[in-house]
Each structure stands twice: as structure tokens, then as C-alpha cells.
Amino acid sequence: MNVLVCVKRVPITGGKIVLTGDERAIETRHLGFTISPHEECGVEEAVRIAEQHGGSTTVLTLGPAEAEEQLRETLAIGIERAVHLVTDGADWDPEATAAALVAAIEAEQAAGNDPDLIVFGNESADNGNFQVGIRVAHALGRPCVTGLKGITVHDGRVRCEQEAGGGRDVYDVPLPAVVTVLEGLNLPRYPSVPAKLRARRKSVESSEPARSEPRLELVRLTVPPGRGRQAELLGEGAGAAPAVVELFKKLGVA
């Protein structure tokens, strides 16, 4: 059972987003980075599947040189191999992203590392295009199930559970397959310190793909206007309770 999980480096945005001068990216000088939350669960699930069924795990990312930091974090969780498609940090549209990932996966196949299961986050935290996993699945001729909160590998198939309207829809599809997952699929483990140290010494295979011309072409980013005012202060400490209950009455919820 070979599992390949795709991740994306994104900034930890905190409370207020500030843009760069050219309005084409987030100002990240003072920010930390992570992978998209859905993908943290994808990484955990890949490691669990390999623990239960044996086989190999590979992480694949398309991103700037600094994304190696995120690859090493996944290696510390238990992923065995890391493949890095290095960019100059420019914005890649979903079609260009999918094309680069497909080429990398086909190279894996040619090298005898054909993944049985390819795992994506349902959407990236930053660009949120909701389509890269589906585009990759079509290019590889594989079925794709999205938005999963439950994955069980059994008998050459994968049972997929998706939350929908007070219940779960279940799909059961043959492997090889592509799945996209949501946070809540599992509770990701924290890496141990020895695992982090081992991950620092592992090699990361890298290449530099060419970017196709974007067809969803970024022009500029804007921060939407907020509520434009500071909250009305009802008081400080426990003494504010009567004012809060007055508010409940005014809103008709007391």
C-alpha cells in the first residue's frame, strides 16, 4: 500500500492580514508557516494507513524553497520520503499546480513508486480553489472522492465517509484512487523531538517545474472592509453581568 500525500506551505495569518506593496501576496515577514489544516489530517491518515497495512509513504509539495521546512515536519510525523517541486514563490493557478503534480506523480510511477492512494486536503487554506485534487485524478484516470471525514482501506478498495446534512454519505471505490480530506478526519499526532532530529537529516528530492500560463490569473488582492468599528464595551469583569443580561433582553434572547 503506497500512499502519497500532497501538502502546501501557507502562512499562519493570526488576527489581521497585511498585504505586500504590490498587493499580490500576504506580507509574511513576521509570520510563521504551516501546512493547510486539512492536510495535517491527510498526513496523519497516510502514516496511519502505512502503519496498519504496511507500504510506503511519500509527501509531495509545490512551493518555494522554504517549503522544505513543511516537508521536514511531515517527515517528523512519520512520512518516509519527500518530493519538492520548487517554485520562485509566485502564485500558481489550479491548472498549473495540477499539471506539475501530475508530472511528478507520473515520474514516481515510472520509478516504480506508483501510489495506490493519493491524498489531498479538500482545499488549500490560502487560495481555496477546490479543484486541484479532482484535476489530478482525471489526468491520472483515477476516481476521486472529496471532503472526507472517514477513510478505511479494505480489500483493494477504500471506504470513504463524507458528512452531509445530519448524516454521512458513504462511497466505496476501488484503488488506486484520489481522496481529498477535511480537518476532523483524525487528531494529528505531534512529532517527537528525536523524530524531528531524524527528519532534519533526511534527503528531500527536488526539481524545478515550469509554470504554464495561468488561466485563472491573479490581478490583485484586497482586504475586505471589516465592521469598521470597535466593540461597545459593556464593562469589565464580573460586574458587567447586569449589562450583559440587559443586552440579552434587548436582543430578545434572555
Added chain:
Amino acid sequence: MVLAFVEHADGAPDELSLQALTLARAYAGGGPVAAVMIGPGAADAAPALGGNGVTTVHVAELVGGYAPQAWGRAVAELAGRLEPAAVVAAGSDRGNEVLAHAAVMTGAALAANCVAATPGELAEVTRVRWGGSLLEQARLHGALKLLTVAPHALAIEPAGAGEPAVEAFTPELRAEDLVVQVSERVDTSTGGLSLAESPIVVSGGRGVGSSEGFGMLEELAGLLGGVVGCSRAVTSAGWRPHTDQVGQTGTKISPELYIPCGISGATQHMAGCKGAKKILAINADPDAPILASADYAVVGDLGEIVPAITAELRRVREAS
């Protein structure tokens, strides 16, 4: 002409799809808007679209459970036949998924979660990033444009009152289109009020301090007839299940009153509670970002404030 993929349930069009029709009509600029509805019950829901400016509804009553690639094939086939300027759908789970399949099949680019779009050889779209914390202005290339519309960004605008023409069609599916199909439905509803639908939500963040600390939030929420939510920090710490998480990667809520306690207001969290009508923030830090998004605030130790509110609410109710 613009083609809209309209979802439906229980014989009626879906609310988010009707919001998407608002953008579809604007994109059509007075030209005709056709709709495509798929799955069992589609024909029953189709006539209602006459009140939203749709002139023709193409209905494919595919049998069996939802099959994303088959539904995408139906939309792609119709787009090939009708040659619309754009195909528009709701930015819902299924809307985004079906249009992503249709995008691959038609060779089109897809812009997900748009809030505005201007037609042209290069369509100019405004779409949300970061769950709505950022807007992106982008150009959408290609002869056919595919767009989904961000949920709750646009109002439903009634238009016209005519009965639309309803035309049944049977898309030519390939075997691989039905490999992914819902084969089983598991009911997990608890019968209680869901986080997404509750009129009052009392949420706790890292500031609550422990899973035990949520007891006082449960008590207040219970008194108000609401439910308890939490921030991502809380689910990551294992204090509450992920199903309680309000946020970009959790549940999106739109209560009448939202009471975040000990939640700083990271963009990840605010993306999940944008729909709240009123926000009362309880926070120890008077400079926390949440106060810039809240309507009302109480500053101080939530461990003292929340029980005091609960006690005061009980006292006032008993006195009346």
C-alpha cells in the same frame, strides 16, 4: 446565455443555488439564463426557478445516489450543446465538486467562490481567499467560463414569474463516471440543535484553559437555548471534538448572537462566524483582534464573567 447548475432537495431549489442565480443573471446582462438540475426529484423542483428569472430548466433525473463525476458529465455535455458564455453554480460542497469535474471535461478554467463577475473575453472576477478574509481580483481566461458563487455573499433576487420550459435529457455517461457514487447513507444526527443552525452559540478558545472549563459555557448556552462551539486551538488540544469547531476548516455558523469567550479572533476563526448577526466577545485582552469584529465586549477573566452572567440571568428570570 448563462447556464446555472442548481441543487435541490425535497422538491425545492437549494438556497445557495438561488443566491448563485443572482450572479448568473448579472453575468447574463439581460440575456437568457438556463438551469440544469440533476438527480431524483429534479423535475418537481424545476418549475420554482421561474421566479428567479430562469427560462429553461434542463433536467437529468439520473437514478441512484449522488455521483460527482456523472453529474459533472451531465453539466459538461449540456455546456457543449448549449454553448453558454458561463456555467455558474453555488460554492457549496457539491457545486464546487461538480463544476471542477465539468471544468476538466470542457477544458475550462474554474474560479471558485466568486462574489462578483464581469463578462468578457477575459472575465474579471472577484473571489474569496482564506475563507473570506481576503478578496482576489482575477482574470478568467478561455471561451467558456466556469464560476461558483461564495455562500451568503449575494442575496436571492426574485425575477420574473413565468413558468420555465422543462426539458428532460439523458447524458451519455461513461463507465468510469459511476465509479464514485453514494452507496450508503449513515444517519449520525443526535436529534439536538446543530452548531450550524443554533440561534445562539457560546464558544470557548484557548483562554478557557481546559476541557473542564467548558462546563460553565455549557451552562450559559443551555440557559440561552443555544449550543457550545470552540476555536481550532481547542480541538487541536483535544479539549473538544472537531464537530464543535467554528472556523474556516470547521463549521460555518450564522446565529442571531455569537458569544466567543477567550478567543483572540484569528482569521481562521472569523471565517467561520462571519454570518453571526451580533457578536459579544468576552476576552482578557482589550487589544485582541476579536474586539474589532465584535459588536459588544466584556473585558476580564472569563472564569469570573461567565458564571456571573449565568447567575444574573437566573436571578432576573426568577424575579420576573
